[in-house]
Amino acid sequence: MRIDKYLWCVRYFKTRNNATEACRKGHIKMNGDSIKPSKTVFNHEKITIRKNQVNYEIEVLDIPASRVGAKLVDLYRKDITPAEEFEKLDLLKYSKDYYRKKGEGRPTKKDRRDINEFHSNED
Template structure:
């Protein structure tokens, strides 16, 4: 097998939980093939570069292997190689997220009227 549909490949490589989510992402332009927007039925082959944004994380990967069936995570990891820039960008994003303190972290359960006032005062 030399090629497969881009939506099938993204699903098989475990960037999306369902194939319909992968198809929707391609339609919305969140997956770019070699820097260009494409359609879900477009074929992907080894050597292609994909920019993938699944809403939570952004990846820049090079396609190494082809699969049209979803396998284990270990198999999925062998289908692509993430670029160095992408790894660094995700690491800094994770670090920034780790250092950000959620305002509601100190509040246990539903905020009281006093807690709500404190939250409103700190956000403005």
Template sequence: MTRVDAWTWSVRLFKTRSAAASACRGGHVKINGATAKPAQPVVPGDEVRVWAGGRERIVEVARLVSKRVGAPAAAECYVDRSPPPPPKELFAAVPVRDRGAGRPTKRDRREIDRLRGQN
């Protein structure tokens, strides 16, 4: 058996082990539908749901690893059942101010708020 924080870090779902543990403590990792603590063990066949990077990853544990492995080896340790990420066209482009334009004026801030629907 392997800890869920170590396994999610080992198969490269998180960049660091501490980030994996923090996600577990924050309720962003679920095993078979139940919120997981960092030390909770995973076994082959478990469904692990991870909310990271703005999207949900749904993976089934295929093989246990406790040490971080390369990307090709990590891909063999789980079966990815995640929905495809949304297309980039759905995200609104961030408005870019001209370089050297300075801080937005009060009028600019009001227009930004109006565009965001805050007023």
């Protein structure tokens, strides 16, 4: 089975086109090498997927016939991602909390005063 189809079947990407684009951009590596979307996947190969600034590592256990349900995904792949990668994801979430959320518009007078006070305390 092609790597882009496999990643779509085990639900790492919402569409097969997204999986193909990730391969073309070099976000998918097999055994340490960047690969093309047409690369064939076999059992017991290690795949590294860079998605949302996290490097997921999986081992292929079996090849599915078609896209599988979320509960059955673990029959076809083994997640061997190190815990440090998930810690990076938590740090990213905390760093984004500082910024204004989308749709909140321009800063208010109070926000501007807080910003000015912060900058005046730096000197």
